[in-house]
Amino acid sequence: MNPHPTSRRAWLLAAGASALAIIGGIIAYFLPRDLRDTPAEPVRAGALDELEARGYLALAYGAYPAIVVSTEAGPVAYSRVCTHFSCTVEYDPGAREFRCPCHDARFAGEDGRVLAGPPSEPLRRFDLFVEDGQVYLGSR
């Protein structure tokens, strides 16, 4: 007769929980940083004159590759992380649209909406402001 009838079950549960914790830690190690993080302070993107001449300003904004594009409504800032599977989109200032090289998605430069391809969400937008002729991402 077993004096500890649940000890084997308890051991198996503990071993299973430990294995899940280890596997979860390994998976978390290989996942990218939390892309929801953005800098606490404004980040200068560049001069408004340069934006208007070139049509865009590319920069790093925290963990994001970001871009400010010139639109008829004024400058608009986006994450360049595709909302499908996180490839980096490229901006075509001539066509005024973004293109994702991974699955041929296209996004509108004026508002980031999906024009074609598999993404269901528009590009993420960032706040921006202009001060002394310079464009900043973030809030004052």
Ligand code: FES
């Ligand atoms: S990752 Fe951009 S379309 Fe799939």
